[in-house]
Amino acid sequence: MNIGIIGLGLIGGSLGLDLRRLGHRVLGVSRRQQTCLVAKEMGAVDDASIDMTLMALAEVVFVCTPVEAIAPTVVELAALLSPNVIITDVGSVKMPVVDAVAHLWTNFVPGHPMAGTAEAGIAAAIPDLFVRRPYVLTPTATTPPEAVATVAQLAQSLQADIYYCGPLMHDRAVAWISHLPVLVSASLLAAVTSEADLEVLALAKQLASSGFRDTSRVGGGNPELGLMMAKYNRPQLLAALHAYRLQVDRAISLLETEDWKTLEQHLQQTQQARPQFLPPPPQN
Numbered sequence: 001m002n003i004g005i006i007g008l009g010l011i012g013g014s015l016g017l018d019l020r021r022l023g024h025r026v027l028g029v030s031r032r033q034q035t036c037l038v039a040k041e042m043g044a045v046d047d048a049s050i051d052m053t054l055m056a057l058a059e060v061v062f063v064c065t066p067v068e069a070i071a072p073t074v075v076e077l078a079a080l081l082s083p084n085v086i087i088t089d090v091g092s093v094k095m096p097v098v099d100a101v102a103h104l105w106t107n108f109v110p111g112h113p114m115a116g117t118a119e120a121g122i123a124a125a126i127p128d129l130f131v132r133r134p135y136v137l138t139p140t141a142t143t144p145p146e147a148v149a150t151v152a153q154l155a156q157s158l159q160a161d162i163y164y165c166g167p168l169m170h171d172r173a174v175a176w177i178s179h180l181p182v183l184v185s186a187s188l189l190a191a192v193t194s195e196a197d198l199e200v201l202a203l204a205k206q207l208a209s210s211g212f213r214d215t216s217r218v219g220g221g222n223p224e225l226g227l228m229m230a231k232y233n234r235p236q237l238l239a240a241l242h243a244y245r246l247q248v249d250r251a252i253s254l255l256e257t258e259d260w261k262t263l264e265q266h267l268q269q270t271q272q273a274r275p276q277f278l279p280p281p282p283q284n
Contacts, residue, residue: 013125185219
């Protein structure tokens with residue numbers, strides 16, 4: 001199959017590496033010629049160009065651009081592609097994408113592979129990025145089932161775990177487990193670095209270990225992605241932040257009143273809740 005990838009960053013490049021290994025011909029488009037050259041050298045694409053007309057050869061096109069560029073990209077593609085070509089995206093917010101794109105292209109399948117690293121760009125692309133990671137498809141009532149099935153088959157060939165839901169349901173769920181953690185983690189980093197005593201701050205940096213590293217990781221990630229999450233999933237993220245603030249206020253109250261019994265019960269409840277959000281251990 002001829003597969004087009006627009007946006008040769010971490011996700012687009014990693015898709016290309018895996019899809020080529022599976023025998024597909026991968027055609028890439030990037031804004032920068034240097035990115036095209038690197039993508040070809042590392043084996044992420046068979047051919048790459050800054051010219052969108054290369055996509056005219058594709059049977060399925062993955063749009064791996066920032067969310068704000070997805071709709072303009074589809075407008076460009078609409079002038080190049082035959083109507084039977086399938087377009088899918090990898091944006092981490094789905095409702096705004098569906099609202100902007102569904103009427104532009106009949107064979108549009110909204111998607112979100114939930115995989116990544118702290119790095120960005122084509123140099124960060126790696127094989128097997130999607131193995132055992134959720135790949136969410138959010139078709140609407142007008143999305144052709146055949147197009148959904150084709151994208152699902154490609155995602156399954158990457159050994160990803162496929163999930164189906166509506167676009168709004170997706171955005172509500174990822175606000176809790178993806179977008180809220182970014183702002184909470186960023187707030188943690190901002191709070192720690194606000195320490196006025198430079199000796200205390202220096203010592204904190206020296207003592208920081210796995211606990212701080214784990215809780216601060218996503219807050220120290222790509223600012224562009226964090227801004228995109230906030231901008232395009234604003235209503236759902238605001239609701240999650242308000243709920244989180246209530247929990248922080250509750251913790252403050254328990255400490256101020258020295259209600260250790262209730263605090264212990266609270267921590268017991270969160271201890272019991274955490275495994276529900278983790279993958280089951282591998283079976284021997």
